[in-house]
Amino acid sequence: MDYKIESKRINHPLIKPILEYLIPFFQKKEIKFYIIGATARDIILELHNEQSGRATRDLDIAIAIEDWDKYAEIENDLVQLPNFKKDTHQKQRFIYLDSYEIDLVPYGEIMQQDDKIYWPPDEETAMNVLGFKEAEKHLVNVSIDNQIEVSIVNLASIFLLKSVAWSDRNITSSKDADDIGFILTNYLSINQQRAIDEFYDDIYTIDPFDTIVAAGTLMGIDLNNMIKENSATQEFLSNVIDQEIKLGVESRLFNQIIETNKTISFDQIYQAFIQIKKNI
Numbered sequence: 001m002d003y004k005i006e007s008k009r010i011n012h013p014l015i016k017p018i019l020e021y022l023i024p025f026f027q028k029k030e031i032k033f034y035i036i037g038a039t040a041r042d043i044i045l046e047l048h049n050e051q052s053g054r055a056t057r058d059l060d061i062a063i064a065i066e067d068w069d070k071y072a073e074i075e076n077d078l079v080q081l082p083n084f085k086k087d088t089h090q091k092q093r094f095i096y097l098d099s100y101e102i103d104l105v106p107y108g109e110i111m112q113q114d115d116k117i118y119w120p121p122d123e124e125t126a127m128n129v130l131g132f133k134e135a136e137k138h139l140v141n142v143s144i145d146n147q148i149e150v151s152i153v154n155l156a157s158i159f160l161l162k163s164v165a166w167s168d169r170n171i172t173s174s175k176d177a178d179d180i181g182f183i184l185t186n187y188l189s190i191n192q193q194r195a196i197d198e199f200y201d202d203i204y205t206i207d208p209f210d211t212i213v214a215a216g217t218l219m220g221i222d223l224n225n226m227i228k229e230n231s232a233t234q235e236f237l238s239n240v241i242d243q244e245i246k247l248g249v250e251s252r253l254f255n256q257i258i259e260t261n262k263t264i265s266f267d268q269i270y271q272a273f274i275q276i277k278k279n280i
Contacts, residue, residue, distance in 0.1 A: 004143045009046045012039055014100050019148055021081050032064045034139050034151040044155050048190035058101035062132055064108035068120050071106055091119045107132035128168050131160045134226045156222040159183050167240050177256030181264055187215040216272030220279025241277045
């Protein structure tokens with residue numbers, strides 16, 4: 001699906017100049033890349049006349065490459081571009097104009113059998129990139145100012161990737177749970193017509209009707225469409241959700257969601273995840 005947006009509507013002041021460097025950079029190397037994370041979320045919301053209200057000072061990008069030699073080449077060449085430099089602490093991070101963070105997350109053939117990447121040379125730093133291949137199949141193409149075109153993940157993909165990330169780092173951070181809750185808060189409203197046209201009986205006949213629970217139903221349907229052909233991804237997500245449902249009021253995920261999204265109640269998020277589990 002293709003969309004158009006003006007750069008002034010994106011709550012990321014340097015998104016366009018950064019992409020004006022990165023798009024030809026990766027095109028020359030014949031490397032597929034797409035935007036993930038908060039910037040993708042904000043663009044999707046703006047395309048549907050919604051706003052996150054959250055200023056974003058970073059850009060997360062997924063790149064499909066075959067090995068670490070290719071990543072080293074990218075790393076060496078990217079810092080030759082004006083105003084780009086390597087972060088000295090985070091292996092995946094680059095800095096633009098001394099303040100804007102750009103994370104380049106590799107996936108594809110570089111992944112190990114456990115769907116993780118292990119950063120050389122010691123391989124002590126690992127990152128779970130489960131779901132990236134599925135996300136690649138459901139990208140949204142966006143034209144910015146009718147001048148540059150970039151691919152971004154859709155909201156269901158962000159939900160999936162955030163769920164995987166949450167399973168890795170939920171003890172040290174609640175930001176993934178925050179984003180998961182925020183996506184569910186907005187998911188039905190930006191997909192309302194599609195929900196009515198295609199899934200009315202599944203979504204609008206739930207009694208009592210609740211927008212968060214209904215969003216969970218639609219999210220489950222969309223996730224199933226994304227991951228049904230990959231049993232490993234489906235099993236992973238199902239197990240994560242099932243574990244949190246079983247924990248009930250002790251669920252770290254549910255509690256982090258309601259702590260960071262004040263408009264959502266525990267019962268709403270609990271029932272929403274029951275619907276997600278039911279439909280994936």
